[in-house]
Amino acid sequence: MSLPEPTFTPVANLTASEAVADVLRRAVAVGAIQPGQRLPPERELAQSLGVARMTLRAAVRTLNDEGLLITSRGRSGGTVVAQDAPPRKGPADSAGKRLVAMVADNMEVRLAVEPLAAALCAARGSRENHAEINALVEEQAASMRHYRLLDSRFHLTIAQASGNSVLVETIERLRTDFFLWADTMFIHLEWEGLPAVVQDFSAEHRDLARAIAARDAARAEELTRRHISAGLVTIEKLLESSVR
Known part of the structure; x- marks a missing residue:
């Protein structure tokens, strides 16, 4: 062959x-x-x-x-x-469709690697690591940009506490690329118009932080998988709406 x-x-x-x-x-x-x-x-x-x-x-x-x-x-x-994300034109036509596909590809890879990072963080992370993760969960976002910065800090802290340098580098690059693309969409969202449950950073992440603190690697992995899967669906809908 x-x-x-x-x-x-x-x-x-x-x-x-x-x-x-x-x-x-x-x-x-x-x-x-x-x-x-x-x-x-x-x-x-x-x-x-x-x-x-x-x-x-x-x-x-x-x-x-x-x-x-x-x-x-x-x-x-x-x-x-800058306090505000740089204004950009929304995606259009074939370029917009490519953006949807790129973000979907990015999220699919994150779906494969971030649950592993959460499991390793639960198993290997120090008390200090877990305390930092729980402290991040208690912060409240004041804007869309603030929310996504909290989200990156939360997931990158988990990755760093996994003790795996390849995971850290991979997740950092994936999340960087994702947010550089997603800013095209986020700039069109009005923070004040989003439902309170969507603005609540704690609601999305508290159970995961607790599973990590309890050193329940299997639950931390599963909760991360659910979190990113739900995020993939939401992001695809928002991007497709933006393209239209």
Whole structure:
């Protein structure tokens, strides 16, 4: 039996500033840098990223143009993360349908890996890890963007407590990609018009946090699977509505 021909895809050839912009987008998407938060001083941030200050400035200009960052000059100036998600046009026609398919693919992979992370977190996580997860559950979201940042912090804390570095990297990348795409849809949602049960971050996550704290790996895995499955259905409906 002959082996299948290998499939090769083009390699992204990013400039240094594009790579830095991608790192910063990722940090914002997963909540490592939150709305209204000031970035570290230019010299310090460039050193942390291992790039020249000119490269960092070019990346920041790109994100300024996208509306993700806001830079002000003067003695009290600096660069902060925008409070509101950058306005974007909604998806349309074939591009919108591709977006629906990409998000569905993303959620399906998360459905495979995030339940495993929850099970490992329940089994391996420390008391401090579990306390941090339970503290996150008690926070209340004030906006759609705040909700999704809490959601990323919650699930990434679980991934980190799993003790599996490959899971952490995979989940971080999946959630970053998901939110960069989903912002196209979220910008059209009015937070005040959503039902209270949808705004309640605790309601969606409390049982999972309790299962983890009880070190019930099987229940933590099952609750995560249900949570992401329900989310997949909801997101697909919202995206399809946005496309229409």
